[in-house]
Amino acid sequence: MNDCIFCKIIAGEIPSVKIYEDDDVYAFMDISQTTPGHTLLVPKQHVADILAYDTDLASKVFSKLPMIARAVKNSDPAIKGLNIVNNNGEVAYQSVFHSHIHIIPRYSSADTFA
Ligand code: 5GP
Numbered sequence: 635m636n637d638c639i640f641c642k643i644i645a646g647e648i649p650s651v652k653i654y655e656d657d658d659v660y661a662f663m664d665i666s667q668t669t670p671g672h673t674l675l676v677p678k679q680h681v682a683d684i685l686a687y688d689t690d691l692a693s694k695v696f697s698k699l700p701m702i703a704r705a706v707k708n709s710d711p712a713i714k715g716l717n718i719v720n721n722n723g724e725v726a727y728q729s730v731f732h733s734h735i736h737i738i739p740r741y742s743s744a745d746t747f748a
């Protein structure tokens with residue numbers, strides 16, 4: 635679809651660092667790493683946000699989340715936990731209107747990343 639940057643990433647028209655891909659979802663490194671390993675999980679289907687999911691799409695995306703979160707965590711023994719964040723709507727700080735879930739590694743209780 636159109637001018638959507640994440641649709642272009644999924645289509646390979648814009649380069650990305652791929653973490654995982656199957657028929658339904660694509661996971662890749664966020665270009666602006668809140669912490670090292672910051673990953674985005676997106677449905678391949680263009681939907682603006684979670685409010686637009688039906689149960690089938692919810693199942694396709696959220697059933698993959700634990701496996702991808704484990705892969706991120708297991709990528710570095712220094713990762714002690716993860717924030718899983720999802721923004722819906724401009725007032726909620728969504729800036730790319732192709733639904734995505736942030737997986738943000740946390741390295742220690744003292745880490746000072748935002
Ligand atoms: P939001 O604020 O919508 O929840 O998050 C959008 C995220 O997409 C941001 O963390 C931003 O860094 C990331 N992003 C924006 N453009 C690109 C891009 O071209 N490539 C990648 N890999 N990430 C992007």
Ligand code: ZN
Pocket residue numbers: 635638639640641642679680681731732
């Ligand atoms: Zn899109």
